[in-house]
Amino acid sequence: MPPAADPANAPETPPEASLAQSAGDARRARRRTGQAGLEEQKRAFLRLVSHELRTPLNSILGFSEIIAAELYGPLGAPQYKEYAEIIRMSGKKLLKLVNQVLEIGRLEGVELEVGPEAIEPAFEAAVFGAAGDFVRGVHSRIIEGPDLPLVLADPWGLRTVLTHLVQNAAAFSPDDGEVRLRAEARDGWVDLFVEDDGDGVDAADLPRLMRPFEQGENALVRRVEGAGLGLPICELTCRAMGARLALSSEPGKGLVAKVSLKVA
Template sequence: MPPAAHLRRLPPRAARRATTADESAGDEQKRSFLRMVSHELRTPLNSILGFSEILASELYGPLGAPQYKEYAEIIRGSGQKLLKLVNQVLEIARLQGDAPPFEPQAEPLEAAIDEVLAGVAEEVAARGVAVEVAGRDHLPAVSADPRGLRSALFQIVHNAVVFSPEGGTVRISAQALGSTVEIVVRDEGEGLDPADLPRLMAPFEQGENALTRSAEGAGLGLSIADLTCRAMGGRLKIASKPGRGVTAGIRLPAA
């Protein structure tokens, strides 16, 4: 008998309980599948990264022709990009599914921003970008999941650094607005057509988007930040005009 027909024969309350049980079982299957895929993808990628690093550093002696070292470095770089993409896709799948909810707590922004800036230090140095944090010692606290807060902040700060012109400045600020706190990240990049902005929030948009046209990557960072903010009871707002850079604002409950 089809499941729907079976449910129609049950009393309304029993049918609701049966539906809830089926949904819970389905959610657990999704989580189990994500854990399995995560392990099966990351394990070989970690091997590729580890062995290519050994070869590139010539840990056990010269490789011979210089091209071998160059190729090992290319393999390692490609592996890192693929691992980043795998992590992003799995994170979006986790956020779009009924994953365990985030656990909000009082989080000082100073520590979160410092950790995020440490994570993008390599890109900041490579592009010669300056990062300014307004009122660094007097930033408000937010009510957010620690991991979720850092993930959302990392995505928008990383995008701001990557799409800033060399030698440009990324400005970070935060202010309390009633019962919420708004964290704003501005860059000095080329900016975007406002018509492109809705597409930036849509994961797995087909074809080129406003981000992938000018830099490597799948352009999933803002989708992750948006989904993460929603899961924490906040929101992400993006504003931009051609030639005016991009302004990303995260609104979260105040602590």
């Protein structure tokens, strides 16, 4: 058995190597400190935006609703009521945008706590949450199938994803179109589908729809007002739950959004 090495006889680390290692450690420490500082700045910014934008917007919405409803008596000229309604609707759009931007920032790098969730109540909640988007004769249909197992999901996250997908499908459906919700179980997963009968989109344009604020040139993105944040919020929420979101489409054949969740 060879004798143990004597630490006293071990070769000394060259001073240059020690200096280089120290410099590398210092750079890594500064990088970690800088990243922590950026995260704190982002949180502070989100808190500021949440208060400084939401507070006046809530006042605009509240007082415009009071004026439009003529709670304190008639306004006189009918145009005043019309203008108050325009203010209210514009305020609602801006508040929705603020909430979506804040949601994008909140979800980045977050892991949501998941537990057993049922599919049917989530489908029903999504259709109810998107009720205001079913206009022009567009309607929804939940396709019933065999009994499904519970899935691992965050209850808020699952309903948020499905509501956004149903809203998106309703917005891009043709007049009297149908939004379909269905689910299929496979090998430890459950796939949830939200389908529409819209114009569809070229497969090469699908990745663009997943990027925040991306408007692109396709009618799927341009035809309806919005900042293009609904699908990115769905993608981030799915990641935070350990789920997967995939889009598929062909021009003229609508869009299919598939959310894959692990069986509980």
